[in-house]
Amino acid sequence: MIEENIALFINTHETLRAEKILKSENIDFKTVIKPRTITSECGFGLKFNSHYREKILIICKNNNLRLIGIFISIGKDIWKKIELN
Numbered sequence: 001m002i003e004e005n006i007a008l009f010i011n012t013h014e015t016l017r018a019e020k021i022l023k024s025e026n027i028d029f030k031t032v033i034k035p036r037t038i039t040s041e042c043g044f045g046l047k048f049n050s051h052y053r054e055k056i057l058i059i060c061k062n063n064n065l066r067l068i069g070i071f072i073s074i075g076k077d078i079w080k081k082i083e084l085n
Helices: 013-025 051-064
Strands: 006-007 029-033 044-049 066-076 076-081
Touching: 006 013, 006 029, 006 051, 013 029, 013 051, 044 051, 051 066
Parallel strands: none
Antiparallel strands: 006 044, 006 066, 029 044, 066 076
């Protein structure tokens, strides 16, 4: 089973910037409306498969993207923020 992840950024502008950068790096993701159970100012997130997680973290760091966090699905409408190194 592939683990679903959602990356959240500080605002919509930053999410759109991340979209552009991740597309240029050939990362497979989908822009989604943020699940209501995740508290955040931004209403959108980038949903991706867990095997992209480390690469996305590196890209965010290298491009100074302001990432709030990455959340994993642990059940229907239940998301858990993962610890970032």
